[in-house]
Amino acid sequence: MLKVNGESKSVEVDGDTPVLWVLRDVLGMTGTKFGCGLGMCGACTVHIDGLAVRSCITTVDSVAGKNINTIESLSGNRIGSALQKAWLEHEVPQCGYCQSGQLMSAAALLAKNKQPSDADIDAAMDGNICRCGTYLRIRTAIKDAARSLSQSGEKQA
Numbered sequence: 001m002l003k004v005n006g007e008s009k010s011v012e013v014d015g016d017t018p019v020l021w022v023l024r025d026v027l028g029m030t031g032t033k034f035g036c037g038l039g040m041c042g043a044c045t046v047h048i049d050g051l052a053v054r055s056c057i058t059t060v061d062s063v064a065g066k067n068i069n070t071i072e073s074l075s076g077n078r079i080g081s082a083l084q085k086a087w088l089e090h091e092v093p094q095c096g097y098c099q100s101g102q103l104m105s106a107a108a109l110l111a112k113n114k115q116p117s118d119a120d121i122d123a124a125m126d127g128n129i130c131r132c133g134t135y136l137r138i139r140t141a142i143k144d145a146a147r148s149l150s151q152s153g154e155k156q157a
Contacts (some may be wrong), residue, residue: 001064002022002060002063002064002068003065003066003067003068004023004027004029004068004069004070005068005069005070005072005073006067006073009027011026011027011060013026013060014060015059015060015061016059016060016061017059017060018055018056018057018058018059018060019046019055019056019058019059019060019063019068020032020034020044020055020056020058022060023046023055023068023070029070029072031070031071031072031100032044032045032046032055032070032071032100032101033097033098033100033101034056035056035097035098035101035129036056037056037057038056038057039054039056039057039127040054040127040129041098041101041127041128041129042054042098042101042102042105042127042128042129043097043098043100043101043129044056044101045100045101045102045104045105045128046068046069046070046071046104047067047068047069047070047104047107047108048063048066048067048068049066049067050067050069050108050111051108052104052105052107052108052109052124054127069104070100070104071100071103071104074103074104074107077107078149078152079107079110079111079145079149080103080107082110082145082146082148082149082152083103083106083107083110083141083142083145084103085145085148086140086141086142086144086145086148087099087103087141089141089144090137090140090141090144091137092134092137092138092141093134094130094132094134095131095132097131098128098129098130098131101128102125102128102130102138105124105125105128106121106124106125106138106141106142106145108124109121109124109125109142110142110145110146110149114146114149114150115146115150116142116143116146118139121138121139121142121143122139125138125139125142
């Protein structure tokens with residue numbers, strides 16, 4: 001039994017099956033992408049108990065009892081919505097292939113660090129490869145999302 005995006009999912013797979021393949025092939029959730037299969041490109045990034053994790057090298061056995069959140073859940077929260085809006089405003093996606101992993105890593109960063117510096121962003125996004133080279137736009141979008149979240153938080157207080 002896996003908990004994916006807040007829902008319990010029953011899957012029958014070998015325990016050493018990568019989470020990526022369970023998400024894509026068993027559960028039909030294709031937002032998480034296969035990139036390198038070695039955990040080095042970041043396209044397959046999901047959150048496991050809030051941490052950005054490479055799902056291509058994470059086995060189903062290792063996530064038993066943990067919460068898995070995928071790109072499909074991102075628009076359902078403040079951070080994800082702010083990031084998606086900033087991504088569009090700054091025209092971050094080019095080919096778009098890496099975007100789900102980029103967004104998931106950025107969301108994990110903003111959940112922990114409300115006002116990340118350039119160094120914080122670079123560290124959190126390290127290992128998320130963008131073949132189109134939109135790294136500066138990604139950084140700008142993350143900063144804008146953080147600013148937006150900060151301003152909306154002030155309005156709610």
